[in-house]
Structure formats: structure tokens, C-alpha cells
Amino acid sequence: MIYLDNSATTPVDPEVLNAFVKVNENFWGNPSSLHAFGARAEQLLIQSEKQVLSLLNAKQHKVIFTSGATESNNLAIRGLCHAYKNRGRHIITTPVEHASVHETIEELEAEGFRVTYIDVKGSNADIVKQIQEAICEDTILISCMHVNNEMGMVFPIYEIGQLLKKYPKVKFHVDAVQSVGKIPVDIDKMNIDLLSLSAHKFHGLKGSGALIVNQYLSLTPEITGGHQMYGLRSGTINVAGAVALAKALRLAIEPLQTNYQHVKQLFDHTMNELRKIDGVVVNSNHEHQTPYIINFAAAPIKGETLVHALEEYDVYISAKSACSSKSATASRILLALGISDEVAQESVRVSFSNLSTMEEVDRLIKALKIVVAQLKH
Known part of the structure; x- marks a missing residue:
């Protein structure tokens, strides 16, 4: 074949699959439980989060483990816009985003948010210039993919991040599904507030993703009913999935x-x-x-x-x-x-x-x- x-999607790395199976066989306790068996699972979760943050150089961030980038994108965009809607209701994005970004922003537009779509047919320098011209007092979010999933064009994430240092009220979300594990991603250097990724794009498991979030940001949760994942994603945490994601990320980045x-x-x-x-x-x-x-x-x-x-x-x-x-x-x-x-x-x-x-x-x-x-x- x-x-x-x-x-x-990519084939699963045997080492990643083995890590997933071992955790499910030996550390299947609920990480939210008070007893020692649950604490062992929680420790694996903490180690996985630290490894992900280290590999992506995100010193001021936390990891929300999700079911994949579609969920991560929804939580990042809708969660941030609902949390900061009293500060502003203007979003800047591109017309070539993944459907999980594009359709989420369309829904917010129907709720009354104003959206500016940047023309991406020109150079990367032109894209940055358009973003700067579009930013206004009402702008709260810029959402831009790192690598386009159909064409492969690489967007100027570093340059956008540097521009946004002048506009601290504007938050920066990056869908990095097609870049993580393939080209360099440095969250701190790129000045990214929220980053979405999906493990099965770099030889990890389907149903396992993450949203890397600046720890000083507020988000309105999409899934409620518990305190898990910093109160941003309720439900029993898939520890084995988190361990496997961290393993796949390391095997891709090294x-x-x-x-x-x-x-x-x-x-x-x-x-x-x-x-x-x-x-x-x-x-x-x-x-x-x-x-x-x-x-x-x-x-x-x-x-x-x-x-x-x-x-x-x-x-x-x-x-x-x-x-x-x-x-x-x-x-x-x-x-x-x-x-x-x-x-x-x-x-x-x-x-x-x-x-x-x-x-x-x-x-x-x-x-x-x-x-x-x-x-x-």
C-alpha cells in the first residue's frame, strides 16, 4: 500500500500504542480520586503536561487534554469570545481555516460578533499588514492556522505574534494541527496565547488532542459538570491518551x-x-x-x-x-x-x-x- x-491521519507509532496500553493496564485509576492509586494516574497526567509544555516551549501555559483539535478549536474560540465579550466583539481570521475554526466563528458572527476575514492571496508580509490595519478597540481575538491543511502554505505566525505585543488585549489562537511535529513550533517565541493540536497527525492516537492555554487567560468552558482540566473540560480524564500524546510529540519533535x-x-x-x-x-x-x-x-x-x-x-x-x-x-x-x-x-x-x-x-x-x-x- x-x-x-x-x-x-498518520499510522500510530508502535511505541505510542505500547505506552497507551501500559497505562491502561497498570495505571487505570481515576486521577481525580483521593487514594494513592488515583494519585499515581494523576502524576502521569502532570508529567505528560510538563513534557508537552517543554517540547513546545510554553512556560506560561497549561494543557487542556481534549478529544482532538476540533474540540480544542471550539473551546479556544468560543470559550475566549464568550469570556471576553464585554471587552470587545471583533474577531480577525482568514477564509482558509479548518471547518472547526471557520464554522465556530460563523456561529459567533450570528451571535453578534463582528468578523474580519484577511485576504490571504498575497504575501505573508501583506497578511501581517492587513491584520495590523484591521485591529481596533473592539478586537479580542485573532485566529490563524500555522499550516493550511489543503495547500500547505505556512502562515507568518511569528510575525503576527510580534505584532500583537503592541496589542496586549488582543489574544492569539493558532491551529497548529499540520505544523506540530513537522516544523518548529515555539509558543513563547511566537507569542501564542492558545494553540490547538491533534495527536493522530503526528503518529499518535485518534481521539486525543490538546489545547495549550496561557495560564492568565479566562475561558468559558464548553463542557461543564466537574472540576477537571482546570475547570475548563469536565469529565474523567483520559490519562492514557495524555501519556500517549506526550510520547508521540516527543518522538516527532526530537x-x-x-x-x-x-x-x-x-x-x-x-x-x-x-x-x-x-x-x-x-x-x-x-x-x-x-x-x-x-x-x-x-x-x-x-x-x-x-x-x-x-x-x-x-x-x-x-x-x-x-x-x-x-x-x-x-x-x-x-x-x-x-x-x-x-x-x-x-x-x-x-x-x-x-x-x-x-x-x-x-x-x-x-x-x-x-x-x-x-x-x-
Whole structure:
């Protein structure tokens, strides 16, 4: 099997799975219990939180372990806006955010919050300039992804964070799902208040995520009924999931530069080969591009048709993001980036992990050449 849909999910690292099983076998006590068995589970939770904060250099933050980044994004955005709505009701974001950010902000807009959507078709410098021009007395939140999940463009998170040092009342949320464990993420250096991540994007377990929160921030909880997770997420804590997440994060970050160079070689080779195929248009050509994601179209073949044709060769890529792949409409994200509706309907995504190989890329290209030639006639 040639699996090149790693932006949707990644295979679980055996060490991560083993850690999850060991905690469930030996430390399955409730961390909220008063007795010593519960205290052992609580200690594992505390250690996992410390490890996550250390790996992401977040000295003034705390970790809310969640079911994944969708929950983290909802808690970050809705929780902050409801907590600070008396201070202001203006949100700044981009039109290319993940649905869990985009739709949450749309709901807040329906509640009476005002939203400014930054045009992201220009340079990163232009994005920062637009944000600065959009900030006003009423602004309470800027929410911007680090790496776009469909195109792979890398947003100027560091530059936005430095800008916001001039505006301490404006809080900064970053959806880092496609960047954590792949490119450097330094929460303190980037001046990030809230950061969302999901373990299954870096060889962790599905159903396990985190929201890293500045400890001085107030949030209105989404889930009530207990005191767990600093009172921000009620319910018995998944200690094994937290331990496994911390393990997966360490295993991803320690060899980050080596993995990046490996994937960059795959990216460069794939881009060169794609451009040799007649009719293929590469969409992923931003000035700042992660090598982990390539978006392209093979006109006039619909993206979904191409995905299913490649399945016959045991090659697995995707059309749009996994969260919207069953929608019949063109990708909202590609349209917002100025790509035509026709090309957006034809676009597909290849996404790598550190486990991807040059042989897999060559097999993808070989299958792609055959399939494109067949489907054009």
C-alpha cells in the first residue's frame, strides 16, 4: 500500500500504542480520586503536561487534554469570545481555516460578533499588514492556522505574534494541527496565547488532542459538570491518551530536522515529476510552503475520480481535506486562494510523513501517468 494521505491521519507509532496500553493496564485509576492509586494516574497526567509544555516551549501555559483539535478549536474560540465579550466583539481570521475554526466563528458572527476575514492571496508580509490595519478597540481575538491543511502554505505566525505585543488585549489562537511535529513550533517565541493540536497527525492516537492555554487567560468552558482540566473540560480524564500524546510529540519533535530534510527531498522530487505530466497544474506554490503537502490538479479529471482511479494501483491520496471530502462542492479553501471553481473541483492532495519513501513517490508518479492518460481519453 502506498499511503500518501498523512494530513488526514498518520499510522500510530508502535511505541505510542505500547505506552497507551501500559497505562491502561497498570495505571487505570481515576486521577481525580483521593487514594494513592488515583494519585499515581494523576502524576502521569502532570508529567505528560510538563513534557508537552517543554517540547513546545510554553512556560506560561497549561494543557487542556481534549478529544482532538476540533474540540480544542471550539473551546479556544468560543470559550475566549464568550469570556471576553464585554471587552470587545471583533474577531480577525482568514477564509482558509479548518471547518472547526471557520464554522465556530460563523456561529459567533450570528451571535453578534463582528468578523474580519484577511485576504490571504498575497504575501505573508501583506497578511501581517492587513491584520495590523484591521485591529481596533473592539478586537479580542485573532485566529490563524500555522499550516493550511489543503495547500500547505505556512502562515507568518511569528510575525503576527510580534505584532500583537503592541496589542496586549488582543489574544492569539493558532491551529497548529499540520505544523506540530513537522516544523518548529515555539509558543513563547511566537507569542501564542492558545494553540490547538491533534495527536493522530503526528503518529499518535485518534481521539486525543490538546489545547495549550496561557495560564492568565479566562475561558468559558464548553463542557461543564466537574472540576477537571482546570475547570475548563469536565469529565474523567483520559490519562492514557495524555501519556500517549506526550510520547508521540516527543518522538516527532526530537528528530524534527532530520525528518524535515527527508520529506523535503520527497517534496522536491514529486514536484519535479508532477510538472512533467501533461495537464497537471501544481497549486501548492506559495512563497512559504511546507514540504509535507502538495496540492495539484490533472485537468480535466475530477479530483474524486482521480482518487478512486489511483486506488486500483493501491495508491491512496485525497481530494480536499478529510473533514470535507464527501462534500460535492469545490473546496472553500482553494476558492478563497483565487483558484477557479473548475480547477478546485479537479484538485487532489498528496501528503507525506517521515515514514514516506522515495520508492512510494516513484510508484505514485508511475500510477498517476497511467491513470491520467487513461482518463483523458
